[in-house]
Amino acid sequence: MKKYVTLFLMITLLVSIPNTIKAETSNVVYTDEDYDRLHAVINHVENILHYGHAYNEETKLLPDAINTLTGEPARWVFPNRAEVPYANLANQQNFFRTLVGLSKVTGSDKYELQAKEIVGYFMDNYQNPNGLFNWGGHRAINLDNLEVQSTEGPNGPHELKNMMPFYELMLEVDEEKTTRFMKQLWTAHFYWDSQNMNRHGSYSTAFDQNVFGAPIPEDVIKMDEQGNPIIPDDSPGLLPFVNSATDLAYAALTLSNHTGDPVPKQWAEYLMRQYNLASNPVTGMTVYQFKSTAVTKSAIECANPAYTNSGCGDRVARQFRDFGPIAREANVAWKNTQAVYVDNILMLLEAGDKYGMTEFVDWSRQYLEGYLDYAYIRVDGQNKIIPMFIDGTLTYGYVVPEVGYFGPSNMRLDYVAMPTSYLLPILRTIVQTKQEDSITLWNHLRDIMHAFGLGDIGPNGGLSPNLNLDTSIDDPFALMTMVELYDLTKNPQYLDSARTIGNNIVREKFHRGFFVDSEIMLYSRLDQPDTLALLSLDAVIRGIDLENMPFYLADSGYIHGYLLADDGVTEDRSYTQNVIYTKTIYDWE
Template sequence: MTVPSAGDLVDAVQAHVDTVLEHARDDYGDESTPLLVDALDATTLSGVEYDGRDVADGHLSNFALQQSFLRALLALSEVTGEKRYRSRAETLVSWMFENASDDTGLLYWGGHAAYDLDADDIVVGKSDHELKFEYPFYKFCYEVAPEATREFVSAFWNAHVLDWTTLDFNRHGAWNASMGDLWDHEYEGGNVFFWGDGLTFVNTGSDLYYAAGVLADLAEEDEPLTWAKRLARRYIETRQEPGISGYQFSQHASYCKGPEIRGDRAQYQFAPYIHGDHRIFEGTLFRPRPIVQRQQLALAERLGERGSAFAQWAMEELRAWREAAYHPDENEFVPMLTDGLSLEGFVIRREGYFGPKGRVIGPIEAGPDFLWTYARAYRVTGDDLCYATTRDIAAGLGLGDIGTPEERPTMDFDMDPVAVGPELLSALLELYRASGDDRYLNAASRIGGRLLDNRESGLFTDTDGMAVLDNPTPLALLRLASARKGDPLDTLPKPVGKRRSPNGGI
């Protein structure tokens, strides 16, 4: 395999982006907008009726799904010097804020809303506003429309937080909710695992505190950061002896098995069959999502000393995962309660949210997303245990032995990765930035070459042959190109990655 040059990488991404801008443009319905359809068929180069967030059928433009493409546009302008890509991105952001928000500034995007290009109108699916593991490109949005960005973050919190004294919130937020006191509310805190009115899942919770944390940096304000830390800390308060945080910090009377049984869904499916003194709620199941800790570390880097708590919490979490749950020989995490009780092999005996009757709980594969997060943690903090975990996961993923920081292999480590993707590439770039060792850059370049080989009609596609705009590959390759040229990576947008659940587990 030929290792691509920096120029090869940039040319490939530029061809992809130009093709998307040409063929994903809005030529549906009766009115034309600057919007782009969310996915293209790589064979026909036509728009696909693709619904990535449970909204509706049709040719949709869901701006929450296009944040990776937005970042790639900015990066391409940085790398090539061509302003047209940034200009296109500015147009998209401006149009969304001006035409696709409610009266409070809350955008119609994300989990249950999008713009229907066929109908030339906003379409709202089965529920209200929702962001889950999206982490939009607020820095650029603020550069284009600072007041609209501030209004969005304020409306996001206002719509989702149900009780500011405890920070009970729901993953769904009402449109056009009357604006309350926002950052001027009183906060009391109190015990976690209280019965609340919302589902305090970390997939939305981390999006909320990430938004407030970034706004605090961009606007140089303290109040949003205070609330961001309060919300992030609620998950820390769920930790039991091993130090693992819960996926949520409250309980909610959800449907356990149809409308006739309501309560905590984990308690319904697990508690009757587990003996001993264990707290069994949805918030005490070990459900690791490494994107959360990765974004906490990103906040810490952005905020500096003001954000040091985010780095501390991320490091505590990652170390606890390693010490309490990780098996390096199998490159797997043990599914468990957050008090350390293993649930591996547990047979679900009741139908419900966590699986059908008869499902056997299996181990959690330590995939490339975990590698990326541990590698970033090592780069940001220099933590030895995070490096040791990075080394073990790298070996488990077929990257060979990357050695220790003091004694790396004298030759390039052998590579036969079981999975090739932007997460693996991003992890290697983190290690390169941490060490300056060209072997990591060479390995990342080989991964980049594999990604170039997987294109169809010049487009980066998914396994279904679609070019979706939330594909993080183009941005990852532009960062690789910058590293190959010796340019600082901090000048380019920071990648987030696609939201996904780990294989196995609960």
């Protein structure tokens, strides 16, 4: 406890800025509460920079998360009990966006310069000769010895899944290294001869300057006589998960926009079109992957239902065979829905807005309308997802007969809670859709926001809401939604609601000088979206165009691999979000 008190005193004295900041281009009065929220963000940022850099002064890198009791980095504990403090820049993108956003609202370039310095150091020291960066789901930098550390065996692969790097900043820092990475991402992850895609990329794959030189092939997805998509089952374990496709497509689109070469953009459209072609023609819901796994393992291995690695055919077809042909991993609409209907759609909409991909906006509307029409339900006033396949076949109440990839035997499928993150893709789709075509989505948004305790946003257009201005919600996605509703309509009720939510976030989540998920949580994670949401609120109060602010796209960064289980004895294979970022101040010794 003595460490805790000392650290708290250092934090509270670290930053002191005068309350003289005024909104210069807005008719909105900048209040003391507005200043207090900004002051909390500044304190958090200054503490991250201070304690993050203090651990090892030989590097510019920051840890992925900071222990708010000691100021030390979070550590990955390997099965051999080696404790490694880690930095993984793929998992810090919202912090860099926060730094740039903070410079925009304060008028001080010091934070943006810090972001550029950190990113530049990383790119200079940790780009593999083939162009890939040493980051992502299975690699990090050991902050003790500054060497690349794998968590997935001795040579972990490259993996990005819905991480959406801050390419605008990276291109400013080093154009050559950034464009080399964006090209190599496709070289290492996409198999041009077979149209297979792998979430894992090899650091031994040679760089290909002409990676987009091959002619674009025919579509993978074909239709049967009834107009239903045929999902090929020929993937040798290299499944095209949509949460990897988002990063591939976003890189190719950014590359085309930066270089003026239209070909990478065409490849991005080709890749994302396969998911659209594989979507259900009746419901409009889309797929998690557009291929199924080929059988490559022996009959003996596949006789064991608990064997869930790729190689024994489609894992859902094995475990849910009672449902017939629709039972494919691609068609599940109750798992990985965040990847499909939130992160995927946010990328599609960003591409629609920035790069003129209007078909991406149409697809987003199709996916969300179908998903919400069929799978959304309110149960006891709570927003829920009904488990089903994408053709509308219900799996709710089904008792799984045997163990498999999707869970243990005798598991009963129940409603799944809908998180607040769904608000943003729904609203952003509405914003990019003609008002007369957005009625269905607006009505869904109206219902969902009411169930989240935000009040009634009113009829389509948002001109006559009846919001709950005393809401207790302290959620960054609710805050960003209210900010963007205000930006769309200029109705001050939305701004009043956003200020309430922002105040709630600071009150409930700003503790010991850092933003944390709740007061008792031990670690402050750099990729958390709360600070970026608070800065978007500060920007609209000042009259700063949101188009000029760093835009939230994802906070899906993670590290996955082998580590020591909580029992201190056995080996586990899990994620930082499940093992490290769940720890509370009461777990710390």
